Amino acid sequence: MYVIAVYDVGQKRVGKMLKLCRRYLNWIQNSVFEGEISEVRLMELKHEALEIMDEEDDSLIIFQTRQEKWLEKEIVGKEKQNLDNFL
């Protein structure tokens, strides 16, 4: 399946979440990731995210679609994705 993941976590946990999400998905912008992922890997990602997150304050939103072609992406303004290699 194809997913978009967006996290909103406290400043202290941003680094860990960024690292975690980049292990599973492609970084697009700030706290936004996308990519093809299996159900099992997605479960792992959520499980690991919950270990990092403060469930009272933090959240992770996951949009899933069965086919990437059902989702069209457009970036208005600066495209940040190319920076991914430097982080």
Added chain:
Amino acid sequence: MYVIAVYDVGQKRVGKMLKLCRRYLNWIQNSVFEGEISEVRLMELKHEALEIMDEEDDSLIIFQTRQEKWLEKEIVGKEKQNLDNFL
């Protein structure tokens, strides 16, 4: 069509972008919005966003899908949407 919009703008422009996006879509989390929108309204949103944004630094990502049912949303952790009425 159904869209998810995520912005990443400089601190000074956050307030304006939040206000703008909330006029067109429903706020889900931080800088993430979703909702049903016509093509014309989406063009208006992008046009107005570009007036606020610094195109060198800021970006707005829009994911479009023709049918909301093609997209499944899951929120892990804290669901912030309920705060929307208070902002």
